[in-house]
Each structure stands twice: as C-alpha cells, then as structure tokens.
Amino acid sequence: MDPTELDAALEAAVEIVEAAGPIALRYFRQPLAVDNKADAGRFDPVTRADREIEAAIRAALEAPALEARFPDYGIVGEEHGETRGRSARRWVVDPIDGTRAFMTGMPAWGMLLGLAEGDACLAGVVHQPFLQETWLGRRRGSLLKSANGATPLRTRDTDALADALLYCTHPSMFPAEPERGAFARLEAMVRMTRFGGDCYAYCLLALGQVDLVVEGQLAPYDIVPLIPIIEGAGGIVTGWQGESAHGGGLVVAAANPRLHAAALERLNVSEH
Amino acid sequence: MDPTELDAALEAAVEIVEAAGPIALRYFRQPLAVDNKADAGRFDPVTRADREIEAAIRAALEAPALEARFPDYGIVGEEHGETRGRSARRWVVDPIDGTRAFMTGMPAWGMLLGLAEGDACLAGVVHQPFLQETWLGRRRGSLLKSANGATPLRTRDTDALADALLYCTHPSMFPAEPERGAFARLEAMVRMTRFGGDCYAYCLLALGQVDLVVEGQLAPYDIVPLIPIIEGAGGIVTGWQGESAHGGGLVVAAANPRLHAAALERLNVSEH
Numbered sequence: 001m002d003p004t005e006l007d008a009a010l011e012a013a014v015e016i017v018e019a020a021g022p023i024a025l026r027y028f029r030q031p032l033a034v035d036n037k038a039d040a041g042r043f044d045p046v047t048r049a050d051r052e053i054e055a056a057i058r059a060a061l062e063a064p065a066l067e068a069r070f071p072d073y074g075i076v077g078e079e080h081g082e083t084r085g086r087s088a089r090r091w092v093v094d095p096i097d098g099t100r101a102f103m104t105g106m107p108a109w110g111m112l113l114g115l116a117e118g119d120a121c122l123a124g125v126v127h128q129p130f131l132q133e134t135w136l137g138r139r140r141g142s143l144l145k146s147a148n149g150a151t152p153l154r155t156r157d158t159d160a161l162a163d164a165l166l167y168c169t170h171p172s173m174f175p176a177e178p179e180r181g182a183f184a185r186l187e188a189m190v191r192m193t194r195f196g197g198d199c200y201a202y203c204l205l206a207l208g209q210v211d212l213v214v215e216g217q218l219a220p221y222d223i224v225p226l227i228p229i230i231e232g233a234g235g236i237v238t239g240w241q242g243e244s245a246h247g248g249g250l251v252v253a254a255a256n257p258r259l260h261a262a263a264l265e266r267l268n269v270s271e272h
Numbered sequence: 273m274d275p276t277e278l279d280a281a282l283e284a285a286v287e288i289v290e291a292a293g294p295i296a297l298r299y300f301r302q303p304l305a306v307d308n309k310a311d312a313g314r315f316d317p318v319t320r321a322d323r324e325i326e327a328a329i330r331a332a333l334e335a336p337a338l339e340a341r342f343p344d345y346g347i348v349g350e351e352h353g354e355t356r357g358r359s360a361r362r363w364v365v366d367p368i369d370g371t372r373a374f375m376t377g378m379p380a381w382g383m384l385l386g387l388a389e390g391d392a393c394l395a396g397v398v399h400q401p402f403l404q405e406t407w408l409g410r411r412r413g414s415l416l417k418s419a420n421g422a423t424p425l426r427t428r429d430t431d432a433l434a435d436a437l438l439y440c441t442h443p444s445m446f447p448a449e450p451e452r453g454a455f456a457r458l459e460a461m462v463r464m465t466r467f468g469g470d471c472y473a474y475c476l477l478a479l480g481q482v483d484l485v486v487e488g489q490l491a492p493y494d495i496v497p498l499i500p501i502i503e504g505a506g507g508i509v510t511g512w513q514g515e516s517a518h519g520g521g522l523v524v525a526a527a528n529p530r531l532h533a534a535a536l537e538r539l540n541v542s543e544h
Contacts, residue, residue, distance in 0.1 A: 029481060100466050104437050105481030107379065107403070108468075131379070131403075165376050170467065171443060194372050195442065196380075196468020209301060209377030 001089075001122055006115075006138055009070055010123040013091070013113045014136055014145075016060040020053050020111060021129030024096065028130055029105045047102065053095035053111060054079040061091050073115075078221050088118045094221040097126075098169075098198030107131055110199040114225030119244045124225035126199055135203045135229055142206055142232030153206040153233035155255035161189040161262050164211035164255075167201035168193065173216040179250065182240075182267045186214060189266055202226040202253055206233035211255045212263055218248035226253070236260045240267050273361075273394055278387075278410055281342055282395040285363075285385045286408055286417075288332040292325050292383060293401030296368065300402055301377045319374065325367035325383060326351040333363050345387075350493050360390045366493040369398075370441075370470030379403055382471040386497030391516045396497035398471055407475045409504030414478055425478040425505035427527035433461040433534050436483035436527075439473035440465065445488040451522060454512075454539045458486060461538055474498040474525055478505035483527045484535055490520035498525070508532045512539050 027049035054077045060066065061075055062083075074085030077093035091113060096102050098109030110126040123138040134145040135153070142153040158164050166187065174180040187193045190212065197204070197213065199222070204210040206229050223245050227237045230253055240250040242264055252267065254260030299321035326349045332338065333347055334355075346357030349365035363385060368374050370381030379402045386396040395410040406417040407425070414425040430436050438459065446452040459465045462484065469476070469485065471494070476482040478501050495517050499509045502525055512522040514536055524539065526532035 029479065100464060103464075103481075104439070104466060105476045105479055106466075106469070106472065167376070170465075192372060192375075193442075194376060194378075194468055196466055197378070200378065204377040207301065207377055209375075 001117060003140070005070075006122055009115050010125070010136060010138055012066060012069070013115065013123065013125045014127075014134055016057055017111050017113045017125050017127040018129075018134060019060065020056045020095075021127055023053050023056055024049055024102075024111060025129050028102060047096065047099060049102070050095045050099065051079050054093055057093050057095065057111075057113060058083075076221060078219065090116055092116055092221050092224040094199075094219075094225065097222055098200065101196070101198050101200075106196075108196065108198050108200040110135075110203070112199060112221065112225040114221075114228065116224050116246060119246050121224045121227035121231075121246055124228040126203055126225065126229065128200070133203075135206065137206065137229035137232030139228060139231050142229045144203075144207065153229070154208055155205060155230070155233045155235040156208045156211055158211045158255055159258040159262070161186070161259070161266065162191060164190045164259060164263075165209075166190045166193045166212040166214060167197040167204070167210050168195055168213065168215055169198050169201070170195055179216055179240075182269075183214060183216075185269065186212075186263060186266045199226060202230060205235055205253055205255060206230050208233075208255070211259055213253040214251070214263065214267070216250045218251055220246060220248045223248050223251055238264075240264065273389060275412070277342075278394055281387050282397070282408060282410055284338060284341070285387065285395065285397045286399075286406055288329055289383050289385045289397050289399040290401075290406060291332065292328045292367075293399055295325050295328055296321055296374075296383060297401050300374060319368065319371065321374070322367045322371065323351050326365055329365050329367065329383075329385060330355075348493060350491065362388055364388055364493050364496040366471075366491075366497065369494055370472065373468070373470050373472075378468075380468065380470050380472040382407075382475070384471060384493065384497040386493075386500065388496050388518060391518050393496045393499035393503075393518055396500040398475055398497065398501065400472070405475075407478065407501055409478070409501035411500060411503050414501045414504030416475075416479060425501070426480055427478060427502070427505045427507040428480045428483055430483045430527055431530040431534070433458070433531070433538065434463060436462045436531060436535075437481075438462045438465045438484040438486060439469040439476070439482050440467055440486055441470050441473070442467055451488055451512075454541075455486060455488075457541065458484075458535060458538045471498060474502060477507055477525055477527060478502050480505075480527070483531055485525040486523070486535065486539070488522045490523055492518060492520045495520050495523055510536075512536065
C-alpha cells in the first residue's frame with residue numbers, strides 16, 4: 001500500500017477513534033446493564049457502550065468524505081459483523097477490547113481500530129480515553145500520544161526467557177491440553193507472569209515495559225489493530241506456530257525476534 | 273479514637289502520600305534496575321522507587337510538627353521495618369503496592385498509608401499519581417478524590433455469588449491445598465473472575481465496580497490501609513475464617529455482609 005495513503009488512513013483512524021472516546025467515558029464506571037451474548041458456560045459480556053461505539057465508528061468510516069478518500073474498504077467489527085468492500089482492504093473495529101476490565105472499572109481496556117489488506121495488518125490504533133492515551137503504529141514506526149506529547153515506541157531487547165516479563169489476560173484462555181501445559185512450561189521459564197492485561201498489555205510491550213504477551217481464543221478484531229503497533233515498535237506477533245496472527249486464535253507477541261523464537265520453541269516442545 | 277484526631281490524621285496522611293507521588297512518577301515507565309530481595313523461588317522485586325518513597329513518607333511522619341500533632345505513633349513499613357511508638361497506634365506504609373504492575377507500566381499499583389491501633393484499622397489512603405486519584409476512608413465514610421472532584425464511595429448490594437465480580441492479583445497466591453481448591457470452588461460460583469488487581473481492585477470494590485477480592489499471602493501493610501476505605505464504603509474485610517484481616521495472610525473483601533458470608537461459606541466447605 002502506498003505509504004502516503006497508509007499514513008492518511010492511520011491519521012483518519014486516530015481521529016475517528018478519539019472522537020468516539022466520550023461515548024466510552026459516559027459508560028465507564030457507571031452501573032452497567034450487561035447482556036450475555038455467549039452460549040452457556042462462557043461469559044462474554046456485551047455492553048451498550050460496545051454497540052454504541054462501534055456504530056459511531058462505522059458511521060464515521062462510512063461517511064461520504066471518508067469513503068471518497070479510502071474507497072472500496074470493507075469494515076469488520078465485533079458487534080455488527082462484516083460489511084464487504086470492493087477490495088481486500090478492510091477496517092477492523094473492536095469498540096471495547098477488555099470488556100471485563102471495562103465492567104470492573106479497571107482502565108486496561110481500549111478502543112481498537114485497525115487496517116488490514118488480506119493477511120497483512122497495515123496500521124492500528126488503540127485509544128484509552130480514561131488515560132487520555134492513543135497508541136498508533138504501522139511497520140515504519142509507532143507512537144504513544146498522551147498529555148506528555150508524542151513518544152516513539154520501542155520494544156526491549158530482552159533476549160532470554162529468564163529475563164522476560166510475560167502478560168496474559170486470563171489463564172482460562174488455555175482451557176485444555178496441549179495449550180494449557182505449553183503455557184505453564186513458558187510461565188515456568190520467565191521471570192514473571194502477570195494476568196489481566198487485555199489490549200493494554202500489547203501497548204506496554206510496544207512501550208518496552210513488557211517482553212511477551214501470550215494468549216489464546218482471540219478473535220481477529222482483538223489482534224489485527226495491535227500487530228502494526230508492535231511491529232512498528234520493533235516487536236513481532238505471530239500464531240504459536242509462527243504463522244500470521246491476523247486470524248486470531250493462539251498468539252505470541254514478543255519484544256524482538258530472538259525472544260519470539262525462544263518463546264515459540266518452549267511452547268512447541270513436546271514433553272513426550 | 274477521637275473522631276477529630278482521626279480525621280486530622282487522615283488528612284495528614286493524604287497530604288503526605290500525595291506529596292510523595294512525584295517520586296513514583298519519576299520511576300514509573302522508566303527502565304528499572306530491579307533488585308530481588310526474595311529467597312529463591314519467589315519473585316519479589318524491590319525498586320529504588322519503593323525505597324525512596326517509603327523514606328520520604330517516613331521523613332514526613334517523623335517531622336517534629338507532625339509528631340507533635342500525633343504523638344507516640346509508631347511506623348511500620350514494607351522496606352524499612354518497624355519504628356515502635358509509645359502507644360498502640362501506628363502508621364502503616366506500603367510505598368508501592370503492586371510492584372509487578374509498576375514494573376510493567378500498568379497503572380494498577382498504589383501508594384498506601386494506613387493508621388492502625390492494635391487490631392483496629394482506623395484510616396487508610398491509596399494514592400495513584402499516574403491516574404491522579406486518591407482513595408481515602410475511615411469507618412464513617414470513604415471518598416475518591418480525582419480530577420472530577422470528591423466522590424463518596426459506596427459498595428454494591430450484590431448478594432448472590434452468581435452475580436459477583438471477583439478479583440485476585442494472581443493465582444499463585446494459592447500455591448497449595450486447601451486454599452487452591454477453595455479458591456477454585458469460589459471461582460466456579462461467581463459470575464466472573466479477573467486477575468491482576470493489586471490494591472486497585474480493593475479501591476474498585478469500594479467504588480461499587482467489583483464485588484469480591486479474595487487473596488492470600490498478604491503482608492499486614494498490603495491490607496491495613498485498604499480495610500478502612502472498604503469499611504467506610506459499606507464493605508467488609510476479614511480473613512478466610514472471619515477473623516480480623518489486620519495481620520494479612522488470607523483475605524476476603526466483600527461489597528456487603530451477605531456476600532461476605534456467602535463467600536466465606538464457599539471457601540470453607542469441606543469437599544470430603
């Protein structure tokens with residue numbers, strides 16, 4: 001994709017997500033009426049905030065002036081499904097990633113908007129309106145915009161698992177073998193594991209505060225917008241077999257290629 | 273304790289902790305040189321921030337003008353041990369609760385200062401300088417001070433475990449039976465469990481966003497400053513047998529007495 005068009009799309013994405021921030025803040029830390037859209041057994045809350053934010057972001061993406069600048073793009077979102085474009089390019093929306101954090105008042109959630117073309121994740125934005133932070137990136141570089149101005153993002157050069165700080169949103173992301181055991185093996189090797197990160201853990205990886213994020217059961221919209229932010233900061237994101245992570249599922253995000261290789265090796269060791 | 277003296281002590285505690293906030297922010301999200309003070313196997317990072325903050329808070333508590341107003345109080349802190357007073361009253365300092373959150377750039381840590389007298393936890397403060405929030409309370413009432421002004425804290429009236437949102441900092445707080453199984457039983461009953469809260473989870477409970485915080489392996493300074501904030505918001509904090517939680521160890525914080533009783537019952541059921 002032409003770098004000028006990509007940068008223009010990223011800039012538009014930042015504006016659109018930031019404009020929807022006040023919707024999230026109207027619901028954050030308010031008593032919530034939470035629906036349960038999941039089938040029995042799994043808890044997957046959907047809030048009104050989720051739906052309203054995605055509707056607002058879609059409306060902005062579908063506005064004639066924006067469609068004229070970025071023609072033929074489709075839209076894929078968590079709440080309202082897919083609107084096909086006339087090209088392989090698509091906006092990917094997760095209105096609130098980290099619904100559990102959101103529901104409990106913890107500011108580790110984010111509003112995600114990404115741009116993908118086929119398997120390639122080209123640009124991504126995470127906006128955290130409570131913290132007044134916007135994390136944005138594409139392969140040529142990533143930034144954190146905050147009250148302190150714009151900070152270039154750069155991952156750490158940790159290359160030994162024994163020194164790595166690992167995040168994962170919840171142990172229930174690995175309900176069965178062999179993933180459960182594989183994650184436990186990795187956990188036993190790293191310096192520290194912390195749960196409860198959601199999208200914000202990937203941002204902290206791009207910021208150079210965390211070395212690994214290893215998760216499972218992700219939807220494409222959970223990860224597509226994050227990949228370019230991490231890649232633009234020097235990190236790498238793939239599936240557990242090293243494949244493209246654009247489809248979600250089992251994901252490894254690492255601060256650098258050496259640590260990534262070490263994590264994949266540990267996750268794929270056979271104990272038998 | 274005389275309510276006027278208690279309120280004056282709480283006000284002084286707020287001033288002292290807030291004044292130390294900039295020290296924490298000088299280290300937060302900076303590359304950290306982290307020592308390891310724990311013996312083999314357990315990871316308990318101590319940062320320079322931890323030590324500097326506690327030293328600053330102690331210096332403020334020991335300043336002659338403050339000692340004259342609150343005579344004979346001792347000081348107990350995470351980093352610098354105990355300074356005995358000439359009464360049963362003591363300030364309890366945890367300079368950074370949530371060191372793992374702090375190290376990884378996640379704003380779920382807090383600076384804690386409490387006041388206890390014997391087994392009674394009289395007043396407490398949590399300051400989160402990155403979020404510019406101060407949570408404070410004593411039995412007669414609790415408040416959140418933030419950019420939005422002062423908000424009275426009030427816990428939720430959730431009374432069924434099936435509706436409860438549960439926090440716990442990390443599953444490794446229950447490394448062995450019977451605690452491990454007891455926590456798993458509780459987890460199976462509640463609506464949702466989230467890990468990764470540290471002191472901030474207790475604040476969210478006081479705010480009415482979370483219903484239960486169930487933890488283990490706490491030190492006294494981890495919990496003493498939090499108890500009055502929760503009690504002043506209508507909640508209850510005890511050990512797993514219903515005993516005073518001032519000594520740390522295994523702790524249950526609940527939004528209200530009925531939910532507390534339901535959680536204790538579930539934690540103490542024998543499966544045999």
